[in-house]
Amino acid sequence: MVSVALAVTEGMLHFELSVAYEIFASVPDGVPGPWYDVSVCGPDAVRVGRFRMEPDHGLDRLxxxxxxxxxxxADVDVEPPAALVDAVRAAHEAGAxxxxxxxxxxxxxAAGLLDGRRATTHWAHTDVLAARHPxxxxxxxxxxxxxxxxxxxxGKAAALDLCLHLVRLDHGSAVANTAARRLVVPPHRAGGQAQFVTAPVPARDDHPLGALLPWVLERLDQPLTVEDLARKANMSAxxxxxxxxxxxxxTPLQWLLTQRIRRAxxxxxxxxxxxxAIAEATGMGTATTLRRHFNRTVGVPPDTYRRTFRARSAPTAG
Incomplete structure (x- = not known):
C-alpha cells in the first residue's frame, strides 16, 4: 500500500488540500487491491484557508x-516556513x-528540488517563481x-489532473478513469495541455463538440481524419x-492521438x-506507428510500459 502524506502548515490553500484528500483517501468502486494510506502532516494546529485543522502527524513523518x-x-510573496521546506527536502532525500x-x-x-528541472505553477505566478528561482x-x-x-x-483544476495522473501511474488507466467518473471530471488531460483555455471541457449538451467527442471515442479503431470529424460535426475543418x-x-488531430494512446x-x-492487435484496435494501423507515437508520448515503448505496469501492480507482501 502506497503511503501518501499531505504536508500542511499555516497559509496553505484549502481547495488543493481537499482535492488531494478526496482523491487519495476515497477508494473508487472495484479497486482490486489496497488503495492509499493517507495522513495529514503538519504542526499541532494549522489554519488552512478559513478553517482550523488538527494534523494526524508532525512534519517529521514526511x-x-x-x-x-x-x-x-497562499501568499507567494512570503517565503514558506523553513520547517516545511526542510521536511519536504528530507522526504525527497529519503526516496519519496x-x-x-x-x-x-x-x-x-525553496527546498532545491526544482533546480535544473522543468516545473510549472499557476500561470499568474510563473513569472514570480522564475525570478525568485532562476x-x-x-x-x-x-x-x-x-x-x-x-x-x-x-492551479485549481490542474491539481485534479496531477492527482489523477499519480493514480494512473500507481493503479492504471481503468482505475484512474473510475476515480475521474466519480468526481465528474475528464478522465485524462495530458500534462502538456495549455493551462488557459476558454472552456476546458464541453460542459453543455448543446456544445458544438458535445456529441462529436463521444462519437469519436467509440470509433478509435477507425482511420478518422479531420475531415471526418468536421463532417460529423457539420462544420468546416x-x-x-x-x-x-x-x-x-x-488541435483535433492531437486530441485524437491522445485518445488513441490512452486506449492503447x-x-x-x-x-x-x-x-x-492493439495498433489495429486503436486506429494506429501498424505496430511500428503505435510504437513511434507511444514512445514519443509516454516515454517508453508499449512492451516496456506493459511490463512496468504489471510489475508495479503486482501484489506485494505486507
Missing amino acids: PHADTVIVPGW RVASLCTGAFVLA KVEVDPDVLYVDNGSVLTSA RHLGRHFRAATGT QELLEATDAGVD
Whole structure:
C-alpha cells in the first residue's frame, strides 16, 4: 500500500488540500487491491484557508511516506516556513515522490528540488517563481510536469489532473478513469495541455463538440481524419479547429492521438493482446506507428510500459 502524506502548515490553500484528500483517501468502486494510506502532516494546529485543522502527524513523518503532496501556498510573496521546506527536502532525500499542487511549487523550489528541472505553477505566478528561482525551468503553458520523483501542477483544476495522473501511474488507466467518473471530471488531460483555455471541457449538451467527442471515442479503431470529424460535426475543418482549440487547448488531430494512446495504455494494462492487435484496435494501423507515437508520448515503448505496469501492480507482501 502506497503511503501518501499531505504536508500542511499555516497559509496553505484549502481547495488543493481537499482535492488531494478526496482523491487519495476515497477508494473508487472495484479497486482490486489496497488503495492509499493517507495522513495529514503538519504542526499541532494549522489554519488552512478559513478553517482550523488538527494534523494526524508532525512534519517529521514526511520522510517516511512514499508520496508527499504539497498543496498550494497562499501568499507567494512570503517565503514558506523553513520547517516545511526542510521536511519536504528530507522526504525527497529519503526516496519519496514529491508533488506540488498550484503554488506549492514555491515550497519545492525553496527546498532545491526544482533546480535544473522543468516545473510549472499557476500561470499568474510563473513569472514570480522564475525570478525568485532562476535555476528552475518554469513552463507557464502546461497543466503539470512529471519529472519522475518530482512533479508540479498548475492551479485549481490542474491539481485534479496531477492527482489523477499519480493514480494512473500507481493503479492504471481503468482505475484512474473510475476515480475521474466519480468526481465528474475528464478522465485524462495530458500534462502538456495549455493551462488557459476558454472552456476546458464541453460542459453543455448543446456544445458544438458535445456529441462529436463521444462519437469519436467509440470509433478509435477507425482511420478518422479531420475531415471526418468536421463532417460529423457539420462544420468546416477550420471551424472545427477553432472549437477544439477553445474546448481542449489542442488541435483535433492531437486530441485524437491522445485518445488513441490512452486506449492503447488501457489495452496494455488490461489485456494480453499483442502490439499489432492493439495498433489495429486503436486506429494506429501498424505496430511500428503505435510504437513511434507511444514512445514519443509516454516515454517508453508499449512492451516496456506493459511490463512496468504489471510489475508495479503486482501484489506485494505486507
